[in-house]
Amino acid sequence: MRISFKINGKKVAVEAAPEARLLDVIREDLGLTGTKEGCSKGECGACSVIVDGKLVDSCLFPMLQAEGCAITTIEGVSEGGKLHPIQKAFIEEGAVQCGFCTPGMVLAAKVLLDKNKKPSEEEIKEALSGNLCRCTGYTKIKTAVKKAAKSAGRGQNKKR
Amino acid sequence: MRKFIKIKSIPELARIKEKCVFLAGGTDIYVALNDNMLSDAVICDISFLKGLDKIGMKAKTISAGALTNFDSIAKSSVIKKYANCLAEAAASVGSPQIRNRATIGGNVANGSPSGDAIPALYALRAVIKTNLRSVPVDKFFTGPKRTVLKKNEIVTEILLPRENNISFFEKIGPRKALAISKVSVAVSLVISGGVIREVSIAFGAVGPTVIRAAGAEKFLKGKKLCDSVISRASEIASGEISPIDDFRSTAKYRRDTAGVIISRILKKALL
Numbered sequence: 001m002r003i004s005f006k007i008n009g010k011k012v013a014v015e016a017a018p019e020a021r022l023l024d025v026i027r028e029d030l031g032l033t034g035t036k037e038g039c040s041k042g043e044c045g046a047c048s049v050i051v052d053g054k055l056v057d058s059c060l061f062p063m064l065q066a067e068g069c070a071i072t073t074i075e076g077v078s079e080g081g082k083l084h085p086i087q088k089a090f091i092e093e094g095a096v097q098c099g100f101c102t103p104g105m106v107l108a109a110k111v112l113l114d115k116n117k118k119p120s121e122e123e124i125k126e127a128l129s130g131n132l133c134r135c136t137g138y139t140k141i142k143t144a145v146k147k148a149a150k151s152a153g154r155g156q157n158k159k160r
Numbered sequence: 161m162r163k164f165i166k167i168k169s170i171p172e173l174a175r176i177k178e179k180c181v182f183l184a185g186g187t188d189i190y191v192a193l194n195d196n197m198l199s200d201a202v203i204c205d206i207s208f209l210k211g212l213d214k215i216g217m218k219a220k221t222i223s224a225g226a227l228t229n230f231d232s233i234a235k236s237s238v239i240k241k242y243a244n245c246l247a248e249a250a251a252s253v254g255s256p257q258i259r260n261r262a263t264i265g266g267n268v269a270n271g272s273p274s275g276d277a278i279p280a281l282y283a284l285r286a287v288i289k290t291n292l293r294s295v296p297v298d299k300f301f302t303g304p305k306r307t308v309l310k311k312n313e314i315v316t317e318i319l320l321p322r323e324n325n326i327s328f329f330e331k332i333g334p335r336k337a338l339a340i341s342k343v344s345v346a347v348s349l350v351i352s353g354g355v356i357r358e359v360s361i362a363f364g365a366v367g368p369t370v371i372r373a374a375g376a377e378k379f380l381k382g383k384k385l386c387d388s389v390i391s392r393a394s395e396i397a398s399g400e401i402s403p404i405d406d407f408r409s410t411a412k413y414r415r416d417t418a419g420v421i422i423s424r425i426l427k428k429a430l431l
Contacts, residue, residue, distance in 0.1 A: 017164070018164045018166070018205075019162070019164040019193070019203065021190070021194075040191075040194040040195075041191050041194065042187055042190070042191060042254070042255075042257065042258055042338075043255075043338050045255065045257060048257055054231075054260040055256055055257050055260060056257050056260055056261055057187075057257045057258070057261075059190065059194060060185075060186045060187050060190035060191065060194075060261065061186060061190070061261070062183065062186055062190070062205065064164070064166060064205055065186075065205070065207055108256070111256075126256070127256060129255050129256065129336065129337035129338070130254070130255025130256050130257040130258065130337060130338065131255075
């Protein structure tokens with residue numbers, strides 16, 4: 001069936017089976033391979049994307065339910081070739097080792113910071129609790145999210 | 161061959177000839193599909209049904225539509241006020257990603273003995289409404305992953321009494337997020353003048369279905385909470401469950417832990 005939706009701000013229509021996983025359509029049909037497949041059980045968060053403002057595991061998401069949705073993948077996070085503050089902070093803090101969890105981590109952090117400009121340590125841990133990292137552990141990732149929150153705050157002050 | 165259909169209204173259910181597996185948020189069904197299970201199933205997507213994702217309040221009841229997701233339940237001020245143990249259970253489900261998708265109706269219909277919402281629904285004496293009938297929660301589950309739901313019958317709404325209770329939920333697992341419970345407990349109490357008027361204690365993951373601790377409930381009713389009453393009640397309750405040894409935990413660990421959680425919860429009620 002033909003399914004239309006928005007991905008990273010662009011309208012697209014794909015031919016897909018209704019039960020196809022959003023993950024496969026993103027990677028195979030749209031060629032956006034930043035979204036990773038990890039456990040296929042909703043436990044690792046590597047396939048996380050944002051659907052209508054909510055973080056979801058795309059390995060558990062039926063295409064049928066994607067009709068009319070606005071979806072953001074890691075490819076849609078930078079703007080005009082400029083890295084998002086979260087991406088910058090991940091690089092600066094060394095919060096990336098193998099990188100497989102990074103797209104999901106960045107999107108989980110984005111959903112958090114979009115709503116909560118000054119998250120507490122607990123709120124950061126909670127927001128990232130659906131994303132597994134098997135390399136570095138979480139200390140540098142949390143530090144990066146805190147740094148991104150601070151730099152975004154500064155950015156706003158400048159505008160004022 | 162697997163078939164995939166969707167319905168937009170309840171009456172359409174009666175017209176479906178095949179026995180369906182129902183899909184809402186997909187957090188159980190897609191795990192099965194990704195495991196190459198359900199290869200011959202007819203999967204019916206009910207997520208497009210209108211009006212089943214609302215939390216409501218009437219004079220005597222609180223209601224949650226079957227398609228209400230756990231994120232909404234965990235954050236609802238109505239649920240927090242009248243069904244706190246359900247809000248706590250909902251907040252403990254899976255991860256943010258899972259709570260944004262998983263529905264209370266799905267948790268109930270899937271009928272896993274470790275389904276997090278289920279002990280809370282027992283403690284709150286919920287009624288499960290389907291498209292055909294209303295069933296008290298303690299008559300709804302018949303075994304692990306087995307319920308009274310008949311062919312093409314779906315859960316439509318959860319009803320809870322609106323009463324001045326205090327209630328809590330706790331679970332023990334290997335980690336906080338994304339772990340299937342080894343043991344979970346929900347307790348609901350109605351206390352007036354310092355005396356326990358009503359109490360229900362429900363355990364998850366330690367039997368084929370959720371279990372009520374009838375002996376401990378009987379012991380507590382009419383008493384004032386104090387340290388000695390709490391420790392006796394936890395002893396009675398942990399003796400009433402029938403946990404097993406399996407790959408998640410041992411029977412002994414589950415029994416000991418169940419007692420610890422009960423006393424922890426009752427101490428919270430004391431505050």
